[in-house]
Amino acid sequence: MSAAATTIVNEVPPQAGPRAFLRRLRGGDEIAHLITLIFAAGIILLTSMLVYELWVNSHLSRAKFGWIFFFTKVWDPNFDNFGAAPFIYGTLVTSAVALVIAVPLGLASAIFLSELAPRKVSDVVSFLIDLLAAVPSVIYGLLGIFIVVPVMRTRIGPALIHTVGNVPYVGALFRGPNYGVGFLTAGIVLAIMVVPFIISVSREVLLTVPREQREAAMALGATRWESTWKVVVPWARTGIMGSVFLALARALGETMAVTMVIGNAPTIAASLLSPGDTIASVIASQFTEATGDLYLSSLIELGLVLFLITFILNGLARILIVATERGGGRPA
Amino acid sequence: MTDPRIMWRRALNFVMLTLTGIAALGVVSVLFFILGYLIWNGGKSLSWNFFTQLPKPVGETGGGMANAIVGSLKLLMLAALMGLPVGLLAGVYLAEFGGKTFSFVVRYTTDLLNGVPSIVIGIFAYSLAVLPVKHFSALAGGVALGMMVIPITVRSTEEFLKAVPGSLREGAMALGASKWKTIVTVVLPAAKAGILTGMLLALARVAGETAPLLFTALGNRFWSPGFEQPTASLPVMIYSYAIAPYDDWHRQAWAAGLVLLGLVLVANLGARLLLNRGGAVRSV
Amino acid sequence: MRKSLLIVSLALGLSALALAQGGTILLNAAGATFPYPIYSKWFDVYHNGHPNVQINYQPIGSGGGIRQLQAGTVDFGASDFPLSDDILAQSKFKILHFPTVLGAVVPTYNISGVSGELNFTQKALAGIYLGTITKWDDSEIAKANGGVKLPNADIVVIHRSEGSGTTYIWTDFLAKVSDEWKNKVGKAAISVNWPAGLGGKGNEGVTGLVKQTPNSIGYIELIYAVQNNIPYGKVQNAAGNFVKADLAGVTAAAGADAKNIPDDFRVSITNPAGPKVYPISSFTWLLIAEQIQDATKREAIKDFLKWMLTEGQKYNEGLSYAQLPKDVIAKETQAISLIK
Numbered sequence: 001m002s003a004a005a006t007t008i009v010n011e012v013p014p015q016a017g018p019r020a021f022l023r024r025l026r027g028g029d030e031i032a033h034l035i036t037l038i039f040a041a042g043i044i045l046l047t048s049m050l051v052y053e054l055w056v057n058s059h060l061s062r063a064k065f066g067w068i069f070f071f072t073k074v075w076d077p078n079f080d081n082f083g084a085a086p087f088i089y090g091t092l093v094t095s096a097v098a099l100v101i102a103v104p105l106g107l108a109s110a111i112f113l114s115e116l117a118p119r120k121v122s123d124v125v126s127f128l129i130d131l132l133a134a135v136p137s138v139i140y141g142l143l144g145i146f147i148v149v150p151v152m153r154t155r156i157g158p159a160l161i162h163t164v165g166n167v168p169y170v171g172a173l174f175r176g177p178n179y180g181v182g183f184l185t186a187g188i189v190l191a192i193m194v195v196p197f198i199i200s201v202s203r204e205v206l207l208t209v210p211r212e213q214r215e216a217a218m219a220l221g222a223t224r225w226e227s228t229w230k231v232v233v234p235w236a237r238t239g240i241m242g243s244v245f246l247a248l249a250r251a252l253g254e255t256m257a258v259t260m261v262i263g264n265a266p267t268i269a270a271s272l273l274s275p276g277d278t279i280a281s282v283i284a285s286q287f288t289e290a291t292g293d294l295y296l297s298s299l300i301e302l303g304l305v306l307f308l309i310t311f312i313l314n315g316l317a318r319i320l321i322v323a324t325e326r327g328g329g330r331p332a
Numbered sequence: 333m334t335d336p337r338i339m340w341r342r343a344l345n346f347v348m349l350t351l352t353g354i355a356a357l358g359v360v361s362v363l364f365f366i367l368g369y370l371i372w373n374g375g376k377s378l379s380w381n382f383f384t385q386l387p388k389p390v391g392e393t394g395g396g397m398a399n400a401i402v403g404s405l406k407l408l409m410l411a412a413l414m415g416l417p418v419g420l421l422a423g424v425y426l427a428e429f430g431g432k433t434f435s436f437v438v439r440y441t442t443d444l445l446n447g448v449p450s451i452v453i454g455i456f457a458y459s460l461a462v463l464p465v466k467h468f469s470a471l472a473g474g475v476a477l478g479m480m481v482i483p484i485t486v487r488s489t490e491e492f493l494k495a496v497p498g499s500l501r502e503g504a505m506a507l508g509a510s511k512w513k514t515i516v517t518v519v520l521p522a523a524k525a526g527i528l529t530g531m532l533l534a535l536a537r538v539a540g541e542t543a544p545l546l547f548t549a550l551g552n553r554f555w556s557p558g559f560e561q562p563t564a565s566l567p568v569m570i571y572s573y574a575i576a577p578y579d580d581w582h583r584q585a586w587a588a589g590l591v592l593l594g595l596v597l598v599a600n601l602g603a604r605l606l607l608n609r610g611g612a613v614r615s616v
Numbered sequence: 617m618r619k620s621l622l623i624v625s626l627a628l629g630l631s632a633l634a635l636a637q638g639g640t641i642l643l644n645a646a647g648a649t650f651p652y653p654i655y656s657k658w659f660d661v662y663h664n665g666h667p668n669v670q671i672n673y674q675p676i677g678s679g680g681g682i683r684q685l686q687a688g689t690v691d692f693g694a695s696d697f698p699l700s701d702d703i704l705a706q707s708k709f710k711i712l713h714f715p716t717v718l719g720a721v722v723p724t725y726n727i728s729g730v731s732g733e734l735n736f737t738q739k740a741l742a743g744i745y746l747g748t749i750t751k752w753d754d755s756e757i758a759k760a761n762g763g764v765k766l767p768n769a770d771i772v773v774i775h776r777s778e779g780s781g782t783t784y785i786w787t788d789f790l791a792k793v794s795d796e797w798k799n800k801v802g803k804a805a806i807s808v809n810w811p812a813g814l815g816g817k818g819n820e821g822v823t824g825l826v827k828q829t830p831n832s833i834g835y836i837e838l839i840y841a842v843q844n845n846i847p848y849g850k851v852q853n854a855a856g857n858f859v860k861a862d863l864a865g866v867t868a869a870a871g872a873d874a875k876n877i878p879d880d881f882r883v884s885i886t887n888p889a890g891p892k893v894y895p896i897s898s899f900t901w902l903l904i905a906e907q908i909q910d911a912t913k914r915e916a917i918k919d920f921l922k923w924m925l926t927e928g929q930k931y932n933e934g935l936s937y938a939q940l941p942k943d944v945i946a947k948e949t950q951a952i953s954l955i956k
Contacts (some may be wrong), residue, residue: 003585004506013382015475028510028512028513029512030516031512032427032429032511032512033429033512035421035428036421036422036424036425036428039418039421039422040421040422040425040426040430040434040438041415041442042420043422043438043445043482043486044417044437044438044441046445047441047444047445048441049456049460050445050448050452050453050456051456051460051462053456054452054455054456057459059493061499061538062395072567075452076442091480092471104355105355105358105359106359108351108352108354108355108356108361109358110355112349112352112353112355112356113356115352116349116352116353117356118370124417125360127604128360128363129360129363130360130600131363131600131601132359132363132366133595134533134536134537134596134597134600135366135540135596136539136540136541136542136567136569136592136596137540137541137542137543138540138542138567138571138574138589138592139366139370139540139570139589139593141368141369141571141574142574142585142586143369143370143380143572145575146574146582147369166449176457185456186560192362195359196359199359205582223341223342223344224344224345224349225344225345225348225349226341226345228559229348240522247354249447252449253447253448253449253451253452253534254449255449255450255451255542256542256543256571259570260574260575280449280451280543282450283451283455284451284543284546285597287454287455287458287547288546289547300455303451303452306449306451306452307448307452310447310448310449311447314443314444314446315386315445315510318443321493322366
């Protein structure tokens with residue numbers, strides 16, 4: 001009985017009206033409440049201002065191009081003709097490549113760390129991987145330029161062109177001049193950057209799967225792998241999906257590492273070895289010197305697009321991860 | 333016993349489990365390789381000049397990044413001053429005072445802010461802190477980084493405050509303390525380790541941010557006095573030097589990368605040690 | 617206890633840094649990367665001679681210099697692109713151009729097996745950048761380079777990723793010598809819709825990419841090729857001669873225009889007549905507002921300009937930029953008084 005209700009000693013019964021409000025203010029509690037409220041509201045204000053600024057400052061290009069902006073392939077500052085298509089394409093392609101590489105690697109590692117490795121090893125490795133997540137983007141860019149790009153250009157690129165490049169249909173992904181920079185290189189660097197997120201969240205989620213599930217599978221004669229893959233992982237499915245969305249959101253907004261290895265050419269090409277550009281990368285390259293209001297407005301509109309995409313993805317990720325934690329991971 | 337199906341399943345079991353081990357090994361190797369390469373290359377390039385000299389004119393060797401190091405520290409301090417109090421107080425609100433719907437809106441908005449790509453924050457900071465006063469400045473850079481510090485701080489503050497056991501609060505109130513007094517003298521100190529960890533991690537995160545600084549703090553070849561002038565910073569210098577052709581600049585970029593990575597890793601390690609000592613377990 | 621002491625001392629230290637600016641005149645400038653080597657040298661030397669003046673120049677490209685000057689976030693800008701009439705008309709305040717040096721844009725390349733100088737005809741350069749000439753052993757390139765073994769490799773075209781005055785000079789040249797370029801891509805501009813190739817950021821970025829990418833070609837200011845020991849080719853001028861970029865060729869290109877330079881100093885000197893001219897030469901300018909409110913800044917800028925026209929010019933040739941012709945210097949010295 002007594003544990004349930006905690007009475008607050010100094011509470012004054014709330015009354016309406018400004019004079020009552022001022023009277024209440026004399027109590028330290030109300031001031032504390034007010035101050036912290038103001039700061040909390042400040043965050044709402046700040047974020048609203050951000051969205052507002054993005055909206056207002058992209059007015060020119062929104063008015064001029066409308067929806068066609070998303071489909072125009074041309075980015076021509078000379079003739080004031082701007083289109084988002086190459087950058088949306090580049091953003092999606094590099095993120096897709098990053099996920100294709102990072103999700104299997106990340107999930108496999110998470111499975112290893114949660115199911116097979118001894119707890120101590122798992123904790124240490126997990127700690128190290130969390131450190132990997134803290135490495136700043138520009139350092140990945142540095143490593144990208146001096147390690148990944150030359151390796152792509154001298155070994156991996158030619159190898160891909162000569163092997164997979166000759167396969168019908170799929171081969172179109174690996175054609176053409178081999179620069180070292182391009183979609184694939186950016187995708188690889190992004191993959192290295194997001195794999196820690198996938199591992200970290202997936203491992204945690206896998207660890208929450210109740211032991212009974214595994215034991216039940218084993219009791220039915222499943223091998224370790226079968227129990228993991230067919231019972232445990234599906235149980236944690238939504239949380240793992242959440243980690244993938246989180247990784248995707250991170251990859252989409254990544255600027256520096258990408259702009260240093262993607263080639264900065266607004267092109268849409270089938271080949272992954274082709275140079276390209278992403279939304280974040282082009283804003284970083286051209287923002288400070290966008291002469292002309294329409295030019296600047298188009299760049300800001302790109303920023304707005306990126307913001308909306310990451311907003312939706314983050315929202316989905318949150319829902320998925322929370323659903324897993326709350327529902328105990330019941331398969332949907 | 334020699335049922336081929338069982339043999340197949342056992343083989344598959346072995347292969348797949350080995351693959352997961354290889355994957356984990358691969359990922360960890362990448363980490364070690366990154367760190368190792370950076371330490372080796374960066375260590376080779378560290379010199380007294382690097383820490384004490386200003387950048388030299390293009391093409392001349394012997395310059396350093398003294399102003400960038402100080403600049404980064406200055407930016408971090410500004411980000412801390414502007415972002416940490418907001419994050420802390422908002423976190424206190426959410427954990428201690430919040431009503432249901434308003435708290436939901438605040439949390440949602442904070443998550444939103446956290447997910448905004450750093451380049452977009454840069455755009456916003458440019459229109460907020462550069463255009464109106466008509467100059468680039470360390471202050472504008474601090475505003476951009478401060479905005480990024482807020483969400484991380486809010487979330488960790490709220491979490492660790494909530495983790496403080498109710499018995500502590502009740503004990504204080506039973507002794508006659510008002511709510512705010514309880515918070516300040518009992519709850520906050522109890523959650524101290526976790527909150528400080530969150531702040532440290534937030535600062536470590538923004539220390540390496542480059543994109544928002546490109547249009548706010550810009551850059552400076554000289555010392556940047558005060559807060560109203562553009563300032564050099566380690567991440568931006570790494571970027572500029574890495575894409576340039578000069579070998580001497582490349583060496584400096586490696587050295588700067590090592591220094592930056594060192595700063596970030598030390599902060600992260602320190603944060604986790606703090607956390608473990610403070611007794612809280614949850615990772616941020 | 618110790619923590620608060622640390623915080624206090626940090627705060628004191630940093631506020632000391634903050635106050636340390638008493639008496640120093642701080643100017644911020646931004647713009648072209650074309651003259652960045654000489655500008656960084658100048659501002660360094662000028663600071664040594666005038667310790668209370670600090671001019672912080674950020675090479676963000678000519679487009680950046682123009683934009684930030686118009687936004688008022690820098691004290692002056694720098695551009696290799698002389699502002700067009702409509703830009704000047706749209707500008708909220710009057711902008712003056714002050715030439716600083718003469719430079720050359722050279723085609724630099726990194727071709728496996730080729731270490732010497734290549735000759736580039738006008739058609740070759742236009743074709744490469746249009747994407748119509750794709751291999752190094754194309755006849756248009758080979759026919760001008762008799763003895764050289766060119767590989768049958770794809771040409772990696774490298775251009776600028778951002779708004780660049782160097783691009784303006786390069787496309788100015790291409791538009792003059794190739795109708796196909798003018799029709800397909802347009803007239804000279806700081807930023808175009810490139811038919812082919814990769815983008816590098818700044819002259820530095822392009823140089824870096826060329827250096828690292830085999831079989832590539834890029835256009836950069838002469839000093840970047842010299843400082844980085846990468847080969848650059850001879851370009852065919854209007855008279856049909858292949859000329860390598862050097863001080864003589866660049867000065868010759870400015871030659872006739874120097875005497876008749878317009879009052880606002882805006883002029884293009886690409887592809888002029890003359891047997892020995894280097895056809896891709898250009899002035900580069902500082903963009904300064906006619907009206908500068910802050911008196912100390914105004915005087916500092918004017919003082920720097922005077923220094924630049926006298927002392928500064930002595931450093932040009934060491935960095936492969938040609939000095940301004942005497943007529944231009946004389947006219948410019950008078951123009952300084954226009955800044956109020």
